[in-house]
Amino acid sequence: MGSEEATMDTGIGMLEGMTLRDLAEELQDEKVKEYKERLREHVAQTYCCCPGENLSHYTPLTISRKPGNKPGSEDEAVGTTRGPTTLTLTPQRLLEPQGDGDTPRVQVLVGAPGMGKTMTVRKVMVEWAEGAQHTRFDYIFCWDCTAMATTQQASVLDLMSQCCPGREVPLEQILGEQEKILFILDGFEALGFSLLGPEEGLSSDPREPRPLETTLRSLLQKILLPGSSLLLTTRPAALQSLARCLEGEHYLEILGFSGARREEYFHRYFEDDAKATAAFGFVSSSESLHGLCAIPFLCWALCTLLGQGLEKKKTLAESSRGPTGLGVFYLSWVLRSRGRQSPQHLRPFLHNLCSLAAEGIWKHKVLFEEEEIKARGLEQPELLPLFLSEKIPKKGVEQGNLYSFAHLHLQEFFGALFYVLEDEEGAVGGSGALLKDLRGVLESYSQSREELSLLGRFLFGLLSQKSMEDVEGLGCRIAPRAREELLRWLQERLRGLSHPGRELEVRDLDTFHFLFEMREKSLVQSTLGGFRAVELQDIKVTLCDQMALSFCIQHWAGLGSLSLRGCSFQPCSRGNSQGQEEPGSPIHLLCRALRHAGSDLRTLRFWWCRLSQSCCVELVELLARQPGLTQLELGDTTLGDTALSLLCQGLQQPHCHLRVLRLWYSGLTSAGCEDLVALLATSPCLEELDLSYSEGLRDPGAQKLCQGLQGQPCHLHTLRLGSCRLTGASCPALGALLLDNPQLTCLDLSDNDLGTQGVLQLCHHLQNPSCLLQTLGLSTAGLAEEALEELEALRDLKPELKIRNLLEQEVPQAGAMARLPFQRGIQPGARGRKGLPSLPRGPLH
DSSP states (O other): OOHHHHHHHHHHHHHHHTTOHHHHHHHHHHHHHHHHHHHHHHHHHHHHSSSSSOGGGOOOEEEEEEETSOTTOHHHHHTOTTOOEEEEEOHHHHTSOOTTSOOOSEEEEEOOTTSSHHHHHHHHHHHHHTTSSOTTOSEEEEEETTTTTTOOEEOHHHHHHTTSTTSOOOHHHHHTTGGGEEEEEESGGGGOOOOOSOGGGOOOOTTOOEEHHHHHHHHHTTSSSTTSEEEEEEOGGGHHHHHTTOOSOEEEEEEEOOHHHHHHHHHHHHOSHHHHHHHHHHHHTOHHHHHHTTSHHHHHHHHHHHHHHHHTTOOHHHHOOHHHHHHHHHHHHHHHTTTTSOHHHHHHHHHHHHHHHHHHHHTTOOOEEHHHHHHTTOOOTTTHHHHEEEEOOOTTOOOOOEEEESSHHHHHHHHHHHHHBOOOTTOOOSTTSOOOOHHHHHHHHHTTOGGGHHHHHHHHHHTSHHHHHHHHHTTOOBOHHHHHHHHHHHHHHHHHHSOTTSOOEEOOSHHHHHHHHHTOHHHHHHHHTTOOEEEEESOEEOHHHHHHHHHHHHTOTTOOEEEEESOEEOOEEEEOTTSOEEEEOTTHHHHHHHTOTTOOOOEEEEESOOOOHHHHHHHHHHHHHOTTOOEEEEEOTTOBHHHHHHHHHHHTSTTOOOOEEEEETOBOOGGGHHHHHHHHHHOSSOOEEEOTTOTTOHHHHHHHHHHHHTTSOOOOOEEEOTTSOOOGGGHHHHHHHHHHOTTOOEEEOTTOOOHHHHHHHHHHHHTSTTOOOOEEEOOOTTOOHHHHHHHHHHHHHOTTOEEEOHHHHHSOOSSGGGTOOSSTTSOTTOSOOOOOOOOOOOOOO
């Protein structure tokens, strides 16, 4: 007690002896007031500045509220009238009155490790100290159960004194207003108390020192300070012991962050909206990363990794360690929290835990019975709660406890770890044990068990050099042959997916994710070096997908062709000159990867990928930096005159050596043909222009194109205008083009209704000796006999000239293009697609 307090107490005693009770009470009230102020000051200093995450990041959690029953109890399972309520947890709501208007005196906040229990307690304490919330309490005493676990004996007064060192607790006044007291016990499971024993041994005297367990039991069972309120946070492991002494308690189980709250957390963490939006967009594109962010600790860990990477000017993909890296981070954090455990003790437990996770994946199980836990030797109270959440049945129900991992993706992570860890002495085996058949897992994935996709990515991630070092740094050992077997399986799988008789190509996205999880540049080239092409179709390409694909492309020297059919792209952002993130083209990452110095890319195809105007800008930049790219094919109605104008202007750059430009189904009209004319007149390399199925072109567009090229130095060899709604009105201009450009050897007019007169005019020009055309695409259905005879005469005159419907011959019959509708109203992958549009066709006579 300080000298000022001693002097005040002496004065109070003297005044009471002199019967000046009013003045004595005033001084006593002043002492209580000063204590309250000092208590709030101490709380503010302690909980605002304590080590750990910045309190400004606090984001409301999703909880399940169940009055009178523990999470996972029988009442909750059967959905009675008092069933659980799912709601958003804020510190204010945590201590608010319930639906009946009463505020429960005892609340138990339950959650697995990393779910945000302690962070919530810190938020409660600071808001109370600042006078912002919980004003009905004049006194809040918070005890860290981990810190006081070594305390042998204490009274409640002793414990209260620890909350405001150096100040005497005005106990008499506090006892007179118990309803204004809140006791918080944070991390109750750390005490390890059974809470068993007769009530006769409990104490109602707050000054009486007793064994710590007895003192706390007296408080919990309302023998001591029965009018006070209690808030306990605990892992599920302590629920069974708490249930023995609590009455009328309300349980609140933390379920984690909802999707919207995850995004809110990112904005709170980064503060800069542009960075937060970019980071969360990246995480959202990965189903596994987004799922793991439901756990607040992992959400913080991922934000920390991304933030540190951005500070070092790394990309989001480089900053994130992926789902595997996050899983290893989680494992490391859990094991560090039990630092006194030796690796020799932990390894058998971890092996058995991973075996349980793997068996659950095979059997589609996420809840495990108590017998399964015991059968694997996992009933170790100091370890089990770190990895599994416990659901305890209601009192009187003869059913064992149920256990689950904090998130399905964590179960998949530990399941993958099972297959790569070396066997341990002390691990549970036997006839019922799961075999470590890594090849069997991989073959099951190949046989369409798509739910094993993330397990496969975890396997590759765990067998990267970085993860192997990290895991072994935790005292665990990775089986040396697992990596060799995994890479051998990948090579066999890649070759099995390629079409026989065609160049080796990669046709699935998972391959790139597998290699991306390993993050080893040399491994990409050694795995993909023998392949020359990528063909992906009907895929919604997320930002994470594009990052995995881009990573592999950057380190794959032999890629010659990239084809994407019926794919859509998630919008992404890019850094500006100030280092800030801003909206970018959906294909920015992909094009940036294709620009790498060692690229051997020759052909690039985007069919029905809903490319935007910004995509054309990216493609122009790619063409300017990759002179080896000679063939570009775009098939999309979303590309109109403006987008194609940008493309044509870019293609005129001196470093662009494009030879083939295909613009199927474009939104090109006659207004955009001027840009095409300028391109054809200036490009020394462009030899083929394909505008098939561009129905907006029509006669005015064809005429403008032909007239613009007359007298211009054009190197065009092939011009395809199939199914462009042309009529005979275009034929004079087309004929003149043929005579003015003798290098033109192929003209495709298939699926156009040119009519008899149009065909006759065309034949007249084709009979000219200066016309060197070798292939004519033409539909003859509906032509009069006169036109058919003229075509036969032309064939006799020029037997080298091939006349046929070229669209019938050249439309791709495999993949998305053979199934897509003309009107792009149906999403890629939808059922009921129609065939490609065409006019009636007939055979040549």
